[in-house]
Amino acid sequence: MSEGSSGDEYAVGVPEERGRDRDADGEASTIIESRDLSVWYNDEQALRSVSMEIPEKRVTAMVGPSGCGKSTYLRSINRMNDLIDAARVEGEMLFDGKNVYDDDVDPVALRRRIGMVFQQPNPFPKSIYDNVAYGLRLQDRTENLDEKVEQALRDAALWDEVKDQLDQSGLDLSGGQQQRLCIARAIAVDPEVVLMDEPASALDPVATSKIEDLIDDMAEEYTVVIVTHNMQQAARISDKTAVFLTGGELVEFDDTEKVFENPENDRVEDYITGKFG
Ligand SMILES: Nc1ncnc2c1ncn2[C@@H]1O[C@H](COP(=O)(O)OP(=O)(O)OP(=O)(O)O)[C@@H](O)[C@H]1O
Secondary structure, three states: OOOOOOHHHOOOOOOOOOOHHHHOOOOOOEEEEEEEEEEEEOOEEEEEEEEEEEEOOOEEEEEOOOOOOHHHHHHHHOOHHHHOOOEEEEEEEEEOOEEOOOOOOOHHHHHHHEEEEOOOOOOOOOEHHHHHHHHHHHOOOOOOHHHHHHHHHHHOOOHHHHOOOOOOEHHHOOHHHHHHHHHHHHHHOOOOEEEEEOOOOOOOHHHHHHHHHHHHHHOOOOEEEEEOOOHHHHHHHOOEEEEEEOOOEEEEEEEHHHHHHOOOOHHHHHHHOOOOO
């Protein structure tokens, strides 16, 4: 519980050190903005007219009870919902001011700029090196490949653990290392945004803590949007928090400290203090 919060009233406090360096930079500009974004799966509405501005080079957390639409929102940002036949999107999702759902947007090119890391670590059945080099080779960016692979592994806080075994299969790593390998793979191609869907939920507390430290560092260079079930995690690592509640409604979006220590909405307060969800 941080100083200045209201004691035991709230179950989750925001650590004093969270985001301190980034806060010193002042307000960040908006990189992603949804305007009245609604998503349906067949007749079921998963998101209801969600408007939100996500700041650049910050960590934005999406929290809320199961089924409230967090992952749907995340997948709307880089059009991963396109891969689901039943999904239908209305409204706008602006990235750098351009609606990603415009006809002239190539979703594959979009996903190069907006990478994604999933709940279950999913390295390719290839060597550690080849996992990281994969996207660069695909894009024909093989100049100085060794250096690029090393840099991505360093940025993902994995280099020291794997530098002598780059030829070994990525699948032989521990779960936490595999997830950092997936993060290295995502950042090797220099995306502007990294979307993370519960990236630590399959990991033990030590591996989780490494991923959280890494996310904090990543925000120096990237915009990170993370879905998490874990309120403490959202409070620890994010600058902004979006709270979705059942029915796909965004009920609160503000600085993480404000959301956790003095939420505007009674239902949000009930949710983050653990009264439901
Ligand atoms: N591929 C799909 N096909 C049909 N319905 C879906 C699909 N994916 C999600 N839904 C439905 O959309 C709603 C929102 O789901 P979503 O996965 O976005 O929520 P969530 O908040 O991320 O949930 P969780 O925390 O459990 O992962 C749910 O009612 C879910 O059943």
